[in-house]
Amino acid sequence: MKSDIEQFFVDGKIDRRAYVDPEVFELERRQLFGRAWIYVGHESQAKNPGDFFAAEVAGQPLLIVRGDDGELRGFFNRCPHRGALIAKKPHGGARLLQCSYHGWCFDRQGKLASIPLMSGYDGSEVINSRDAYGLTPVPRFESYRGFLFASLAAHGPDLVAFLGPVAANLDNMVDRSPSGEIEVRGTPFRMLQRSNWKISLENLHDGAHALPTHISSIRAAERVMNQSDCEWTRLVAAIVAANSQSPDTMAKLTVRCFPYGHSEMLGFRKTRPDTPEQREYEDALAARVGRDGVEQILGMDRHNAIIYPSLSVQPNWAQLRETRTDCWAFRLKGASDWVNKRILTFNNTVHTPASLIRADDLENYDRIQMGLAAEKVRWLSAHREIEKEPDPLGDSSAMSERSIRNQFQTWIDYMGKVH
Numbered sequence: 001m002k003s004d005i006e007q008f009f010v011d012g013k014i015d016r017r018a019y020v021d022p023e024v025f026e027l028e029r030r031q032l033f034g035r036a037w038i039y040v041g042h043e044s045q046a047k048n049p050g051d052f053f054a055a056e057v058a059g060q061p062l063l064i065v066r067g068d069d070g071e072l073r074g075f076f077n078r079c080p081h082r083g084a085l086i087a088k089k090p091h092g093g094a095r096l097l098q099c100s101y102h103g104w105c106f107d108r109q110g111k112l113a114s115i116p117l118m119s120g121y122d123g124s125e126v127i128n129s130r131d132a133y134g135l136t137p138v139p140r141f142e143s144y145r146g147f148l149f150a151s152l153a154a155h156g157p158d159l160v161a162f163l164g165p166v167a168a169n170l171d172n173m174v175d176r177s178p179s180g181e182i183e184v185r186g187t188p189f190r191m192l193q194r195s196n197w198k199i200s201l202e203n204l205h206d207g208a209h210a211l212p213t214h215i216s217s218i219r220a221a222e223r224v225m226n227q228s229d230c231e232w233t234r235l236v237a238a239i240v241a242a243n244s245q246s247p248d249t250m251a252k253l254t255v256r257c258f259p260y261g262h263s264e265m266l267g268f269r270k271t272r273p274d275t276p277e278q279r280e281y282e283d284a285l286a287a288r289v290g291r292d293g294v295e296q297i298l299g300m301d302r303h304n305a306i307i308y309p310s311l312s313v314q315p316n317w318a319q320l321r322e323t324r325t326d327c328w329a330f331r332l333k334g335a336s337d338w339v340n341k342r343i344l345t346f347n348n349t350v351h352t353p354a355s356l357i358r359a360d361d362l363e364n365y366d367r368i369q370m371g372l373a374a375e376k377v378r379w380l381s382a383h384r385e386i387e388k389e390p391d392p393l394g395d396s397s398a399m400s401e402r403s404i405r406n407q408f409q410t411w412i413d414y415m416g417k418v419h
Contacts, residue, residue, distance in 0.1 A: 005415045009408040012383040012401075016372050018411075019196040019380075032309055032414040033058035036260070037142075037149040037162045039311040039322060040064060042330075044146065044183035045091065046072060050108050053091035057150055062138060063087050064148065065097065067109045074141035074150050075110050080133045097135070110135035145174045146182070157260075166262035166313075169305035173315035175297045178284035179334030182318060185344065188326040189352050195365035197309075197323050201407060203361060204304055204312055205265045207250030207398025208384070213364055214243040217356035232345060239349045240357060242269040253303075253398040261308030261410030263403040267301035271316045277338040284334060308407055317346040327351035382408070 005027075008015040018024055040055035046066040054077055055062040061077035063086055077085050079099040086097050086106070096113055097106040105113040111134040121127050140151040142159040147170055149159055160167070174182055193200060203209065211218075221240035228234050245253070245268050257263045272278060286294045305313045312321045318330040329347040331340050350357050372380075385400035392406035 006412055008415075009405075009412055012381065012386045012405060013379040014382055014408060016375075016378055016380060018408075019198065019369070020372050025196075027415060029058045032411065033152075035151065035153040035156060035414055036309055037140075037151050037159050038309075039147060039307065039320070040074065040150045041148045042146055042182075042184050042328075043072060043143060043148065048093065050095060051091075051093045052087055052097070054087050054089070055150070057138075057152055060152060061085060062150060063097075063135070065108055065110065068107075069109070072141075072143065072148065073110060074138035074148075075135040076138065078136070079104055080112075080136065081115075086135065106135050110137065145170050162260055163307065164260065164262065165256070165258050166264060166305050166307055168300070169264060169302055169313045169315045172297060172300045172302070173313065173318055173330070175289070176285070176315070176318070177332040177334055178281070178288055179332075180288060181333040182330045183333060185329045185331045185340070188322075188328045189347070190327075191325050191353050191358075191362075193325060193362065193365055195369035198407070198411075199365045199368050200323075200325065200361070201306060201308070201312070202382075202404045203364070204306055205255045205263060205398060205403045206401075207245065207253060208247065209364070210243045210245060210250070211247070213360045214240075214357060217360060218244045220356070232341075235342065235345055236349045239269060239346055243357070247399060250398040255396045255398055255400065255403055257393050257396060257403050257406040259393065259410075261407045262306055263308075263406060264305035265303045265398060265403075267303045267316055269303070269316070271301065272298055277336060281335055281339045284336075306403070306407075308410055314346075318343045319347055319351065321351065 008018050038057045040057065040062060041053055041064055045053045046064060049066055049068045049070065052063055052065040055064060063075045063077035064072060065075065066072050077087055079086055079101065081099065081102055081104050084099050084101040086099055088100070097108070098104070103116045107113045112130055115121065115126070126133055138150045138152065139154040142149055144159055144163065144167065163170070174180065217240050221237040222244075224237040225234055225241060228237065249268070253268060254266045255263060282294050282298070285297070289297065300315070302315055305315070307313065310323045313319070318332060320328040320330070327347060329344055332343070349355060352358065382401040382404040385396065385402060386405070389396055389400060389402045392402065392409040394402070396402035
């Protein structure tokens with residue numbers, strides 16, 4: 001399989017097997033998700049010593065723990081004795097981390113603390129090499145502005161180099177907080193897609209689908225906007241109706257493609273309403289960064305950004321989406337309840353399983369996956385604007401498929417490497 005992987009993406013054409021072949025998926029786990037930096041959580045999910053939460057990368061169970069020294073560490077969620085999960089709950093707090101199978105205990109730094117019936121191990125390497133029987137650290141684990149990433153590969157670019165220009169979207173998300181801090185708000189909306197993981201990422205910067213896909217919800221939202229006097233109902237309707245951008249408008253909407261498959265798309269929804277609450281928020285932000293800083297931060301208008309291969313960021317609305325898809329909303333610490341309610345309203349409107357926008361997109365993803373069952377039709381097209389944009393990197397538009405070609409060039413680069 002690895003020997004012919006370059007033939008999966010040729011001159012803007014993508015082999016259907018990239019989306020349907022189980023052997024390809026297993027190779028992706030090892031070569032792509034097993035090498036890239038993958039988002040695993042946020043520092044606010046484990047605020048105090050002993051707090052922990054579980055994560056997963058490439059099918060590997062991970063455990064993120066805050067130690068007594070205040071440091072966050074990433075371990076494989078596996079007891080070194082007989083291999084059972086240490087943490088069965090998605091999150092919690094503990095004085096000691098204990099395996100429920102035989103009671104082995106580990107301290108908050110992951111070191112072996114105690115074993116019941118210790119005398120039974122006399123003379124064994126469990127006693128003589130005690131440090132080797134602590135929890136196994138993830139090969140690489142780093143934080144960027146509070147966002148936690150892990151890599152299962154011991155070598156590769158550091159996190160800052162991997163993120164490159166797309167890191168500005170994470171910066172902007174944090175900088176919008178009057179206190180300069182954000183925190184996870186509750187638990188995520190979680191959805192299992194009945195389609196290959198790449199399909200949703202390829203859709204995120206695709207301005208050509210908005211009108212054909214969302215026209216029914218757009219029309220309904222426009223009616224509500226004209227009928228309702230409720231501020232929050234009108235906000236929901238405006239969020240949905242913004243998908244009505246014309247192809248000409250989408251063609252002028254910049255999409256930037258960066259190394260490692262990352263990209264960002266400029267915004268098209270109004271995010272700075274002229275209200276007393278918004279002015280109060282901007283005053284609070286100005287107290288930290290000054291008026292020029294407010295314009296710089298809030299003037300950075302992004303619809304979303306893709307941190308390939310597992311994450312999308314919406315800094316305007318303090319949202320993160322992971323591949324499964326998990327949709328996380330964040331709270332801007334120091335901002336008013338009104339500001340944070342707007343953030344939550346966007347999340348509830350766009351990212352819930354009951355969202356009209358989400359339902360439209362998921363239906364498309366399902367139809368793509370079902371259509372790919374046609375074995376005699378080998379290729380998918382990602383040709384839009386290829387003549388003007390033969391290179392996968394650079395500025396583009398929401399009507400181009402350069403970002404898809406950039407993702408697949410990165411996919412080829414990862415998949416063809418020797419592991």
